[in-house]
Amino acid sequence: MSGTSTSMTNGNDAAAQQPRSRLSFDLDVDIAIVGAGLAGLTVALEAARLGASIAVLEGRHVGWGASGHHLGTVMPGFGLPVSDLVDRVGLEDARELWALSKEGVDHVRTTATEEAMPGIAFSEGALEVSNVDAGEALISRLQVLSSDFDTEVEGWQVDRVRSELRTDRYFHGIHYPKAFQIDSRKYVHGLAALARRAGARIFEDTPVVSIDPSGIRKRIVTPSARLRASHIVLCGNVHLGAPLRRLSETLLPVWRYAAVSEPLGERLGEVIAFRGSVMDSDGIDQFRIVDGDRLMWASPETTWDARPKRFASAIQRRINTVFPRLGRVAIADVFGGAVGLTVHGMPQVGQLRKGLWVASGFGRQGLGTSAMAGLLVARSILWGDERWRLFSPFELVWAGGPTGRVAGHLIGKWTRGSSAAAGVLARYRERARLKERQREARLAEANRQAGTRAPPRRRPPPGQPRPARPQAPPPEPAATTEGEGGPSSH
Ligand SMILES: Cc1cc2nc3c(=O)[nH]c(=O)nc-3n(C[C@H](O)[C@H](O)[C@H](O)COP(=O)(O)OP(=O)(O)OC[C@H]3O[C@@H](n4cnc5c(N)ncnc54)[C@H](O)[C@@H]3O)c2cc1C
CATH class of the missing domain: 3.50.50.60 (FAD/NAD(P)-binding domain)
Incomplete structure (x- = not known):
């Protein structure tokens, strides 16, 4: 095939x-x-x-x-x-x-x-995006690539990545302006x-x-x-x-499959502004815009030769998971080929x-x-x-022959599974941080309105007993400057 x-x-x-x-x-x-x-x-x-x-x-x-x-x-x-x-x-x-x-x-x-x-159909630039919040690792790779390997690269912060790709799946990115399609x-x-x-x-x-x-x-x-x-x-x-x-x-032969969508009109540009290729750092998804408003997307892999058509709905679901705002994307074409991986x-x-x-x-x-x-x-x-x-x-x-193929398949599945889990965790942490920031802002605002500058309330570290609830009426605001439940200032 x-x-x-x-x-x-x-x-x-x-x-x-x-x-x-x-x-x-x-x-x-x-x-x-x-x-x-x-x-x-x-x-x-x-x-x-x-x-x-x-x-x-x-x-x-x-x-x-x-x-x-x-x-x-x-x-x-x-x-x-x-x-x-x-x-x-x-x-x-x-x-x-x-x-x-x-x-x-x-x-x-x-x-x-x-x-x-x-x-x-030449187009410039490729963007490697991280599925997890890995700013530190990214900075060290950037340094290695640009200073030791003389390669033109730019580090993109999360905001920049997300202004080009409207999804919360991706965090930082490395942009290769000299790459092309x-x-x-x-x-x-x-x-x-x-x-x-x-x-x-x-x-x-x-x-x-x-x-x-x-x-x-x-x-x-x-x-x-x-x-x-x-x-x-x-x-x-x-x-x-x-x-x-x-x-x-x-x-180790690995069959990789890709699809091209039907024309998606203006909604594609609203969700994906970047015109080069995008690939995630786990090597799972790779996509780019072709013919102005079609999406070309590669993702599923097998260690056996299968009909590409079988993967149309899997790719469709994958696009929807990463870019829910695109809605259901109709697939025009599916293709695939075998790549040879060395040990x-x-x-x-x-x-x-x-x-x-x-x-x-x-x-x-x-x-x-x-x-x-x-x-x-x-x-x-x-x-x-x-x-x-x-x-x-x-x-x-x-x-590894046939056994190597089975192992390759399991490793591929595991990599995808652990990447997905790491992505979920990274997005959970990000949401938790956002909530914490919002909570602190609300607290600061409440304190401002109450005319006080109380620091945010903190949970005790795990293993330490919670302070007893005050039985008496709460102290006057001026007495809470060292934290709620803490010693008073006098
Ligand atoms: C979906 C997909 C997306 C990809 N995207 C990218 C990408 O964006 N960027 C990138 O860099 N790479 C990408 N790749 C990988 C890239 O396509 C391959 O690494 C590259 O094409 C391999 O080229 P090749 O000449 O080694 O092999 P092939 O293209 O497989 O060519 C080998 C040829 O040898 C012939 N042959 C074999 N044995 C014999 C024989 N005994 N007698 C006569 N003829 C024989 C075969 O018929 C075949 O035509 C992608 C691959 C796939 C499948």
């Missing part, structure tokens, strides 16, 4: 309708690439521009996988949080890795805009068009069934042809299967053995990272750029 949709609003562009060419004759090339998603096509474009002969072998069609069915948010970073990255490889290497991810983001921007891809299908087909123009040959309906990576010229078998190449780049994500099953098993949260980039390369495992943040990996691999093969070695500490680790 991966990458299918119901009534796709964005699925009828001309590029997607192009006739597909299957590889039906034997071929010799410099570089053979397995998979025509974002990773494979970025390798193809860069390597073709550097002068290599390229064949891309795609089992279905260009952008069939997650690469044609995502939310289009392009921003730096990896699945592994930046503090964990520093712990794992040290500050210097973490900085270099982060800089590489920024190069990936810049590459997407240049490719999408300078190449003037038609209908790319693109249309997923337009971009992947635009990339394929550029790669073809640079000389790469893309064969669709051409599944790779086996690979023999030994020898200087490596061999690939497809159902209707054989191919020989000096280098093979595996960009099949979780779909790679038979050609290198052990590699596929280092990824360590970092992508798989590098050379597995001489001439056999991998660029995969980009998870939920695959636009910038797949571009980065594509550039690194192409430049390493053709220029000897060795920076992919920065990924060496992140080895291929078995993701």
Whole structure:
């Protein structure tokens, strides 16, 4: 199913309708690439521009996988949080890795805009919002990102977040003004068009069934042809299967689903003023406005392949929970795709053995990272750029097979459950604080009117006996300055 949709609003562009060419004759090339998603096509474009002969072998069609069915948010970073990255490889290497991810983001921007891809629907900015009142944690992340990792970020206070997003679900936010959005299908087909123009040959309906990576010229078998190449780049994500099953098993496949609403008119802008992407810090919801007044929303995930249509009402309910003021939002389209998660949260980039390369495992943040990996691999093969070695500490680790999927599902459920509970608690605390402030204001006002400046009444700390109720008539106001029930001033 991966990458299918119901009534796709964005699925009828001309590029997607192009006739597909299957590889039906034997071929010799410099570089053979397995998979025509974002990773494979970025390798193809860069390597073709550097002068290599390229064949891309795609089992279905260009952008069939997650690469044609995502939310289009392009921003730096990896699945592994930046503090964990520093712990794992040290500050210097973490900085270099982060800089590489920024190069990936810049590459997407240049490719999408300078190449003037038609209908790319570019929009600026992304906002990461917190489900809990976590101001301190946010400030420390801001400092790390801006001073140590040279990334343009702004901290938004709760009021600012809520003036842009009318919900009490979100607290503080980190704004990435340099992040941006693109249309997923337009971009992947635009990339394929550029790669073809640079000389790469893309064969669709051409599944790779086996690979023999030994020898200087490596061999690939497809159902209707054989191919020989000096280098093979595996960009099949979780779909790679038979050609290198052990590699596929280092990824935990997670299917993520998203919906696009019917046009919502002015009410959408009244509730969501922010025009970039919004994602919560627990990685549960991600949304943005598309086509002026439609809402695009990604949320549910499974560790098995399901029909996206099944999730229409779940997404509808989720939108209503976060933005009750929107009322019931009619869904026009639902789509989904499989992302490949690695055990360590970092992508798989590098050379597995001489001439056999991998660029995969980009998870939920695959636009910038797949571009980065594509550039690194192409430049390493053709220029000897060795920076992919920065990924060496992140080895291929078995993701646990079917048991890993069950565990992944349970962990996902638990994360969502604990995030929801933390959110409820944060909102409860916020309401309690507000009530306390209102109570104090009322008390102060009452005291002002009574001509006294009594401090607010406090409950005794737990475990301490409550003061006895006064039996006698209350003392004169002047005698209560040290607190009700406390000693009098004389
Ligand atoms: C709903 C959703 C929203 C997302 N939103 C964002 C977002 O806003 N920002 C972001 O950065 N990322 C996002 N992502 C993640 C991003 O889409 C992926 O990380 C990225 O597209 C992965 O690209 P890829 O090239 O590695 O894999 P894929 O797109 O899966 O491409 C792999 C290709 O290889 C082919 N293939 C596999 N095996 C073989 C074989 N044996 N022979 C021939 N062909 C083969 C497959 O058919 C497929 O076309 C989202 C993902 C989803 C599902």
